[in-house]
Structure formats: structure tokens, C-alpha cells
Amino acid sequence: MYIRWNRRQLRSNRQLGEFLCPHLEVTRPWTIAPILVHKWPDGAIRTVWNPGPNIRECCIAEGQGLALAAWWWEARNRFEDLHRDGLEDKEITQALIEQLDYIEEILEERIPKPTKRDWKGYLAYRDDLGLTKRRVRTPFFIRRLGLPWPFTKDDLSKRWVEIARRQHPDHGGDTAVFRDYLKAYKAARLALEQRSV
Numbered sequence: 001m002y003i004r005w006n007r008r009q010l011r012s013n014r015q016l017g018e019f020l021c022p023h024l025e026v027t028r029p030w031t032i033a034p035i036l037v038h039k040w041p042d043g044a045i046r047t048v049w050n051p052g053p054n055i056r057e058c059c060i061a062e063g064q065g066l067a068l069a070a071w072w073w074e075a076r077n078r079f080e081d082l083h084r085d086g087l088e089d090k091e092i093t094q095a096l097i098e099q100l101d102y103i104e105e106i107l108e109e110r111i112p113k114p115t116k117r118d119w120k121g122y123l124a125y126r127d128d129l130g131l132t133k134r135r136v137r138t139p140f141f142i143r144r145l146g147l148p149w150p151f152t153k154d155d156l157s158k159r160w161v162e163i164a165r166r167q168h169p170d171h172g173g174d175t176a177v178f179r180d181y182l183k184a185y186k187a188a189r190l191a192l193e194q195r196s197v
Contacts (some may be wrong), residue, residue: 009157069114069122144184
């Protein structure tokens with residue numbers, strides 16, 4: 001596994017989603033985002049995980065500021081999500097968790113960590129906006145099955161019966177769609193088992 005940096009140029013300097021970038025003079029900024037890729041035995045190279053969001057290169061070049069703190073905030077949240085929810089492939093999840101320190105070092109080579117002052121400023125900024133809690137990523141099986149969060153074993157069983165009645169190929173459903181639901185159901189069941197351990 002290795003990190004590939006996707007680089008792209010924005011069409012303008014609109015501050016969409018990047019309110020913390022102070023570089024208004026940059027007309028067409030470049031952004032980069034890390035993508036962890038893996039070369040599979042069949043020779044194919046596929047994306048495994050995105051350890052961080054896009055960040056403007058102008059903010060990286062300055063080496064300080066709230067934009068860096070915001071980027072590392074999101075990256076750390078993704079690290080936590082990996083520990084908590086993981087990816088669909090449990091072997092890859094385990095391999096990533098074992099290499100998180102190494103991945104963080106590689107990210108830091110390209111995107112410097114914010115200063116303590118920037119961290120405090122970013123936390124104050126979040127507090128001013130009422131963003132005291134982090135955004136929690138919803139696991140794919142919750143979205144796919146339409147389950148409430150948190151859910152119980154009974155919730156899962158009832159929902160699965162409803163889906164099976166509608167989507168099973170024997171009842172006129174599409175096989176590929178049913179397989180997606182089955183995959184989500186198995187992941188949800190596994191999540192419940194892990195939580196009860």
C-alpha cells in the first residue's frame with residue numbers, strides 16, 4: 001500500500017467549503033488529497049482508503065493557519081472511524097490500523113501539522129459555530145438498510161425480513177440489488193456481534 005496524491009486545479013477561487021483559506025489573491029488554486037492505494041495480486045491498482053480531504057496548496061505552502069488545523073481535524077476523525085467502523089474488507093482495515101503511525105508520518109511530510117495556536121484557534125472557531133461535536137460518519141450498512149442509529153438485533157431482524165420480502169429474486173427482485181442488501185445485512189450483524197463482545 002502507498003499514498004498517491006491527487007492534485008487538481010480549481011476553476012476559480014470561490015471559498016466553497018474552504019472558508020478557512022485566507023488566500024483570496026490566488027485566482028485558480030491547486031488542491032491535493034491523499035489516496036491510499038494497493039496493488040492487488042491481479043496487477044490492478046485500486047483505492048483502499050482516503051485518509052484526508054482536499055486541501056489547498058496555498059495553505060500548505062504557508063505552513064500555518066486554521067485550514068491546516070481543519071485538515072488534520074478531519075484526518076484524525078477518519079483515523080478514529082477506521083478504528084471504530086473500519087472498511088468493508090476487515091483484513092485491509094487491520095493492515096491500515098497497524099500502519100496508522102506510518103501513514104500519519106507520510107501525510108505530515110506533505111501537509112505540516114498545525115501549531116498549538118492554530119489548534120486553539122480552530123477549536124474556538126468550531127465552538128463559535130456551535131460545532132462542538134464532530135460529525136459522525138454513518139456506516140454504509142446503516143444507510144443501505146435504512147436502520148435507526150443505534151439499532152438492536154430485533155430492529156435488524158425486522159428490517160431484514162421486510163427487505164427480503166421485497167427484494168429477494170424469488171419474489172421478483174433483482175439479484176444484484178439483493179446481494180448489496182445481503183452484504184449490508186452481514187456487516188450490520190457483524191457490527192452488533194463486535195459491540196456485544
